[in-house]
Amino acid sequence: VLRDDFRQPPGDVVVAAGEPAILECVPPRGHPEPSVSWKKDGVWLSDKDERLTIRGGKLMVPSARKSDAGVYVCVATNVVGERDSEPAELVVF
Numbered sequence: 834v835l836r837d838d839f840r841q842p843p844g845d846v847v848v849a850a851g852e853p854a855i856l857e858c859v860p861p862r863g864h865p866e867p868s869v870s871w872k873k874d875g876v877w878l879s880d881k882d883e884r885l886t887i888r889g890g891k892l893m894v895p896s897a898r899k900s901d902a903g904v905y906v907c908v909a910t911n912v913v914g915e916r917d918s919e920p921a922e923l924v925v926f
Contacts, residue, residue, distance in 0.1 A: 834863055834913060835911050836861035837916060838861055839859065839909070839916070839918045839919075840860065840861065842858065842907065842919050843906075843907050843918055843921035844856075844857075844921055845923075846922075846923050846924070847924040848923075848925055849897075851896050852896070852897055853893065853895050854893070854894040854923055854925070855892070855894075856871075856892040856905055856907070857892075858891070858892070858918060860907070860909030861916055863909065863911045866911070867910055867911040868909070869889075869908070869909055871887060871892050871905055871906070871907055871908065872908060873905050875906075878892070897925045898925065899925050901925055902922075902925040903922070904923075905920065905921050905922075905923055906918055
């Protein structure tokens with residue numbers, strides 16, 4: 834089972850360069866419980882990127898740069914399939 838509705842979709846975030854940026858996502862209910870991954874501007878983000886932390890649905894950028902600005906989508910995945918959240922924009926000024 835994988836429902837369509839995200840319990841908490843990510844919201845737009847505006848930060849100054851150098852500030853931490855946190856995008857939060859609570860995936861839809863599913864069985865088995867879906868895992869969360871993220872896409873930025875349509876490209877999968879890797880949790881191997883040492884500038885990013887992906888933990889429990891949160892995407893954390895400890896020190897935002899101009900290059901981090903973009904449109905982020907939270908993706909919930911389990912054996913049934915995957916669901917994309919509504920897009921959220923990260924603005925870095």
